[in-house]
Amino acid sequence: DSGVTQTPKHLITATGQRVTLRCSPRSGDLSVYWYQQSLDQGLQFLIQYYNGEERAKGNILERFSAQQFPDLHSELNLSSLELGDSALYFCASSGPGGSSGYTDTQYFGPGTRLTVL
C-alpha cells in the first residue's frame, strides 16, 4: 500500500460526458502527479501540482484539467470524452522536496480505470 488513494476504481461512461477522478496523496506529500496509461502505451505524464499550484505540464489535452485543493487532494477532470480516452489514470505523490523542483521518488495510487463507450 503506497498511501496514495484514488477513487473511483472503475468508471464507465459514454462519449461526450464529463468525469472527475480523485486522488489523495500520501500524508505529508505536497506534489501530486497525474498519468495516463493506454492499452498500447506506457505511462504518459499529464500534469503535476505542487502545494496547490501547477508545476509541470505534459501531454495533457485541453479537454482535461486538474487542480489541487488546500487539503492537497487533487482532481482530474476529463470532459467531452472520446473512445480514445479509455485508459488507466494514475495519480502519484512525492514529498516536500518538490519545492526545489526536484523529486526522487513518486508513489503511485492503484489507478482509476476509465472506459468510454
Next chain:
Amino acid sequence: DQQVKQNSPSLSVQEGRISILNCDYTNSMFDYFLWYKKYPAEGPTFLISISSIKDKNEDGRFTVFLNKSAKHLSLHIVPSQPGDSAVYFCAAYSSNTGKLIFGQGTTLQVKP
C-alpha cells in the same frame, strides 16, 4: 519522440538466474533514473533509483547500472524469483522540466 525506450517488450528467465532489463534514453539532461515494478490491477511501485552522477546502485537483489556515455541503464535482478514476474518500467527525471518520463515497460516472467 520517445525519450526513454525499453526495446524488449518481454523477457523470460528461469528462477534463480539473473534477469537483466535494459533501458535507453536520449536526453543527457536527465538527473535521476528510476525503476518501477507493476503488477496487474495495481499502480507502479518504486523499486530502485540512481543519480546521474553515479554508475551503480545496489539494493538487495536489485542493482541498477548507468552508462552515461551510452545513455543506457540496466536493472539486474539476482537471483530471480517467481514473485518478480511483473512489468518493469524504466523512468527518467529532469529537474529542468520537472517531468518523469517513462519507458514502455518490459514484462518479466520468471519461471519456477
